[in-house]
Amino acid sequence: MSDLTELYQQTIIEHNRSPRNFKKLADANRTAEGYNAICGDKITLYVRLEDDVIKDIGFQGSGCAISQASASLMTNAVAGRSKREAEALFRAFHDMVAGGPDAPADPMSLGKLAAFAGVRQFPARVKCANLSWHTLRAALVAAAEPVSTE
Amino acid sequence: MTTTRAVPTTRAAQPALDVATRRADFPLLATRVHGKPLVYLDNAATSQKPRAVIEAITRYYETSNANVHRGVYWLSEHATAAYEGAREKARAFLNAREAREIIFVRSTTEGINLVASSFGRTNLGAGDEVLISAMEHHSNIVPWQLICEERGATLRVIPMSSAGELSLEEIEHRLTERTKIVALVHVSNSLGTINPVREVVALAHAKGIPVLVDGAQAAPHMPVDVQALDCDFYTVSGHKMFGPTGIGVLYGKAARLEAMPPYQGGGDMIRSVTFAKTTFADIPAKFEAGTPHIAGAIGLGAAIDYLSRLDWELVAQHERDLLGYASARLQEVPGVRLVGTAAHKASVISFVVAGVHAHDVGTIVDQQGVAIRTGHHCTQPVMDFFGVPATARASFAFYNTREDADALVTALGSVRQVFGG
Numbered sequence: 001m002s003d004l005t006e007l008y009q010q011t012i013i014e015h016n017r018s019p020r021n022f023k024k025l026a027d028a029n030r031t032a033e034g035y036n037a038i039c040g041d042k043i044t045l046y047v048r049l050e051d052d053v054i055k056d057i058g059f060q061g062s063g064c065a066i067s068q069a070s071a072s073l074m075t076n077a078v079a080g081r082s083k084r085e086a087e088a089l090f091r092a093f094h095d096m097v098a099g100g101p102d103a104p105a106d107p108m109s110l111g112k113l114a115a116f117a118g119v120r121q122f123p124a125r126v127k128c129a130n131l132s133w134h135t136l137r138a139a140l141v142a143a144a145e146p147v148s149t150e
Numbered sequence: 151m152t153t154t155r156a157v158p159t160t161r162a163a164q165p166a167l168d169v170a171t172r173r174a175d176f177p178l179l180a181t182r183v184h185g186k187p188l189v190y191l192d193n194a195a196t197s198q199k200p201r202a203v204i205e206a207i208t209r210y211y212e213t214s215n216a217n218v219h220r221g222v223y224w225l226s227e228h229a230t231a232a233y234e235g236a237r238e239k240a241r242a243f244l245n246a247r248e249a250r251e252i253i254f255v256r257s258t259t260e261g262i263n264l265v266a267s268s269f270g271r272t273n274l275g276a277g278d279e280v281l282i283s284a285m286e287h288h289s290n291i292v293p294w295q296l297i298c299e300e301r302g303a304t305l306r307v308i309p310m311s312s313a314g315e316l317s318l319e320e321i322e323h324r325l326t327e328r329t330k331i332v333a334l335v336h337v338s339n340s341l342g343t344i345n346p347v348r349e350v351v352a353l354a355h356a357k358g359i360p361v362l363v364d365g366a367q368a369a370p371h372m373p374v375d376v377q378a379l380d381c382d383f384y385t386v387s388g389h390k391m392f393g394p395t396g397i398g399v400l401y402g403k404a405a406r407l408e409a410m411p412p413y414q415g416g417g418d419m420i421r422s423v424t425f426a427k428t429t430f431a432d433i434p435a436k437f438e439a440g441t442p443h444i445a446g447a448i449g450l451g452a453a454i455d456y457l458s459r460l461d462w463e464l465v466a467q468h469e470r471d472l473l474g475y476a477s478a479r480l481q482e483v484p485g486v487r488l489v490g491t492a493a494h495k496a497s498v499i500s501f502v503v504a505g506v507h508a509h510d511v512g513t514i515v516d517q518q519g520v521a522i523r524t525g526h527h528c529t530q531p532v533m534d535f536f537g538v539p540a541t542a543r544a545s546f547a548f549y550n551t552r553e554d555a556d557a558l559v560t561a562l563g564s565v566r567q568v569f570g571g
Contacts, residue, residue, distance in 0.1 A: 003184075004517050008510075008568045039509055039525055040539045062539055064507035065569070125513060 006118030007125070008065065011073070016065035021075035023058035033146040034061075034135030041067040041128055045135045052083045064128050066119065071132035073112055083140050089113070090133050096120070097129045167464040173549045175200040175456070186519030189557040194339050194498050194545035195523050196389045197370055199453070203393055206452035210445050218444055219418055219435070233444050236451030237434070240399045243454045244384060245375040251407065253400040253437045254447050258366040259289040261385030261400035262333065264437060265362050268410040269331060270297035279328045283308040283316055283345070284535060285338045288528040290364045294333060303330070310535070314341040314490040318349055325357050332361045336368035340527040340543065341490030342473075342498030344368075351380050360406065366390050370547060371469060371496045373462050382406050388446060392547075393453030397446030400437075407433045414439040465548045469497040472546045476555035480544075483562050489541050497546035500527075503562070506569050508540040514568055515542075518561035 028046035035042050041063030048056040057075045061068060074093075078086045092110055095103040097119040107114035119129045127149040138147045173179050176198045181188040190198060210232065216225040218233045234249070241249045255261045274280070280294045284307055291305075298305045306329075308321050325332070332354045337344050351361045360382035365374055369391040376384045383406070388397040402410075412419055412430055416439030421429040430436045476499055480486050485504035503511050512524035523543045526533045533539060544558055 004514060004564065004568055007513070013569060040533075041509075064509040066510070122513060125509070128509065 003118070003121055007122055009115040009118065011112055011115035012065060012069040015069035015072040019059075019068055019072035021058045021072065021079070022060060024060055025056055025058045027056075028058075030139040030142060032135045032139035032143060034131045034138070034148070035146045036063075036067075036127060036131055036148055036150045038150050039064070039128070041131055043067065043071050043132050043135050045071075045132065045139050047136075047139045049083070049140070054078050054081055054083070054086060059132065063131075064125075066116075066125050066128035067131050070116065070129045071135075073115065074132045074136060077111065077113055078136065086136065086140065090137055093133055094130060098126050165461075165464060167461070167468040167548060169468065169549060169551055172460075173551075175202070176549055177201055177204070179549060183519040183521070184517050189518075189520040189554045191544040191546060191550065191554060191558060192521050192523045193370065193547040193550075194367055194390070194527075194543065196395070197392045197547055198549070199394065199449075200392055200456050202456050203449050203452045207394060207445050207449040210448045214448075215445075217441055229444060232448050232451075233442065236447040236454075239451040239454045243369075243374070243458070244386075244399070244401050245377050246401050247377065248404060250433050251401055251404050253402065253407070253434045254442050255385070255398045255400050255437075256396055256443070257389075257398040258364055258385045258387040259293075259398075261383075261398055262290055262362065262364060263293045264400055264413045265331075265383050265385075265402070265410075266293035266297045266333075268413045268437075269360075269406070270294075270301060270303075272409075272411060273330050274298065274301040274303040276302035277328060278303040278330045279306050279326065280304070281306050281308065281321075281324055281329050281332045283334055284310040285314060285316075285341055285343060285529065285532055286333070286335050287339055287364065287366070288530070290333050290335060291531070304328075307531075308334075310343075313492050314338065314343045314532075315492045316343075316345055316350075318346065318353065321350055322353050325354055325359055327357075329354075329357070329359050332359055333364070334361065335364040336374075337365075337371065337496045337498070338490065338529075338532075339367045339498065340500055340529040340532050340541065341492065342495040342500070342545075343490060343492040344372075344494040344496055347381065348379050355380065367496060367498070372466065376401050388450040388453065391450075391453060392456060394446045394449040397443045397450050399450070402433075404433065407437070412436055412439070416440040418442075460548070468548055469546060472550055472552065472555065473497040473499070475552050476544060476546065476558070479555055479559045480562075483559060484566070486562065489536050489538065497550075498543065499545070500541040500543045502538050502541055503565055506565055508542045510569070511542045511562070511565055514565050515558065515561035518557065518564065520558050520561045522558065 025046035030047040032045050043061040046058045059071045099120045107117040116129050130149045134147045178198045214229050216229040218230040237249050237252045240252045354361045362383035363381045365384050365386045369386040384401040386399050389395040419439040489500040508524035525540045
């Protein structure tokens with residue numbers, strides 16, 4: 001159970017059960033879709049971007065607990081942040097879950113996002129945690145094609 | 151635990167499959183995962199291999215490796231005899247009339263693509279129809295979509311019931327003068343349903359329509375007799391029936407195969423080649439361009455030898471027991487719902503856990519050493535029909551036991567522990 005409780009931390013279970021910012025923004029000026037065809041996880045992200053700042057953000061989707069909690073915690077983490085700050089968080093998060101060179105020495109610096117530190121022990125699930133972040137990046141550059149992390 | 155369960159019981163007085171001995175034939179089943187004994191319940195994805203198959207492949211490479219149908223030297227003749235010997239084993243396994251009706255392909259997928267492409271190119275025109283069912287694997291949907299699009303034909307779909315069953319009435323009135331071929335799965339990989347193939351073939355033949363049967367999930371569970379089924383094409387994958395990956399068999403009635411153009415061009419499939427014109431070899435060579443998967447065919451032959459030594463009455467009895475026992479035990483788990491409840495099923499059980507995505511279920515039970523498949527199982531239309539994004543699937547082979555089902559049920563307890571509720 002110990003590896004499992006590292007993966008399924010209470011924060012993740014709780015955000016999966018009650019996702020934050022689970023809404024469609026009527027006044028979104030950026031949207032993007034993330035879809036992992038093989039596992040079926042889906043995210044639609046709505047962003048209102050003003051002067052390069054994420055003024056409001058929401059998502060809708062369905063999928064595993066990791067993908068849905070990741071979207072929920074991400075929207076909380078990037079709301080009110082600039083594009084540049086969101087990009088820095090993207091990199092730090094990505095490296096934390098995928099074990100990249102810039103993995104934060106202290107994941108706690110990522111705040112609640114540190115709940116995903118256990119994902120790197122489960123290589124098959126990294127793509128679940130990353131989907132919403134790649135979708136955010138696509139929204140911020142106004143990409144037309146759906147995103148996949150598979 | 152003194153609970154009594156309403157599940158089928160094996161009567162000790164009657165002969166039963168010697169599962170412990172059979173398990174010992176499969177080296178991989180002794181593996182430990184995350185410190186626990188492996189409980190392998192993903193046989194519908196691929197089965198494990200008996201030592202006899204592994205050794206046959208090694209022996210071939212160590213003692214017989216040469217290209218086939220070419221050399222005049224001893225070794226090539228030896229390899230050719232072994233390769234053609236495997237074809238004869240496949241013929242006997244499927245009870246085909248003649249060995250030339252056996253085409254070696256990569257997989258069931260390639261077998262279907264071969265027929266869709268070759269039969270489709272010559273028999274499908276604008277306004278014609280191909281009839282498949284609502285429970286097909288993507289490999290029996292997409293090749294037909296591709297050829298239908300190319301030829302201006304239409305793909306029609308036989309609906310299924312909420313239990314995951316087809317009705318002969320629904321099939322019969324979709325067989326029209328426009329229907330040029332029926333392509334139907336024998337045993338559904340995601341639902342376990344065993345379809346009434348023989349009856350469907352009879353209905354189709356009454357209107358002169360040929361039938362292709364996707365037998366990938368049937369071959370590991372039951373004897374297949376293509377003459378009794380009277381189907382025009384039947385295709386299987388070696389790796390799902392305890393043989394190697396990368397080899398499969400397409401059976402086709404000789405007259406059908408002879409009337410079809412080649413699928414791929416290359417060496418081994420020609421009679422003579424000039425830059426002006428090529429004439430083709432007779433079947434089966436016409437459909438086996440290039441150096442075939444010789445070792446794979448020989449490994450598949452070894453798997454067929456292994457399977458032919460089993461008592462299939464006992465296998466069927468054992469798998470029925472596993473299906474009944476595992477289904478009953480899974481339904482005792484709070485929140486578990488079975489998807490696919492046909493009256494005639496192979497030992498394949500799809501299920502969902504309320505409030506928990508199948509991938510989370512898969513990750514959690516894996517920590518207990520239990521390997522199950524999670525996802526859409528290459529049957530997205532089936533998932534859409536049942537209104538679920540994905541299912542967890544436990545698929546049993548003859549080497550599985552009631553204890554394997556118990557291990558799955560115990561591991562599912564951890565799902566509740568993690569997710570609460």
